[in-house]
Amino acid sequence: MSITAFTLYKKLEAMDLLQNSPQYWWPNAGEFEVVIGAVLTQNTTWRNVEKSLANLEGFLTLESFLQLNEEELKEKIRPSGFYNQKAPRLLQIASNIKKEFNTFKNFQKSVTRSWLLEQKGIGEESADAILCYGCFRAEMVVDTYTKRLLKSYSVELKNYQAYKDFLEDDLQHHFQKNELFNVYALFHGMIVEYNKCKKSC
DNA sequence: GGCCAGGTGTAAA
């Protein structure tokens, strides 16, 4: 049987999955460290990302992060894997943000999805995670959990954008425009928490 | 011990 995005959202909402989560689910949403976390969590558990973020204490703002050299960064993000490629990519991204927008505040206000996708190390999911949780934009994040969950309802689509459209198009009809950021942010969060819960509960 | 995690870039078909 198939399902709509709105029905799925309501099902997950009724499960009260976010009771122990931050307001917008992603820790420290609206901070530069969301950019770091979005890259570090690629094919990596959040548990391992947390170790790296702890090592980066004091270097989690755009300006302080740019004080690090590549070797220092590699050492600090080692627990979240792929550090040889994530370190140079993160430094390049941070440097480009500084050059293009000067401050993280300006970045939040002005960055576009296509600008993010031009950055090496940021694909579609990371771009949406940064826009949604880092910039408070109404952009739905699609990850492997999302695809897996939809598949269990016989929804299988051809690419990332098709999943994003499937979710956003339906939800736009059920919420006011100013509610969408919150809905998308929590929807993705609930999907991830649902999968964690499925393993441990 | 093997499998997989809140993916992405590149090269080959």
Next chain:
DNA sequence: TTTACACATGGC
């Protein structure tokens, strides 16, 4: 335009 593969640590 798809598909295969490298990238790497740590928990279960």
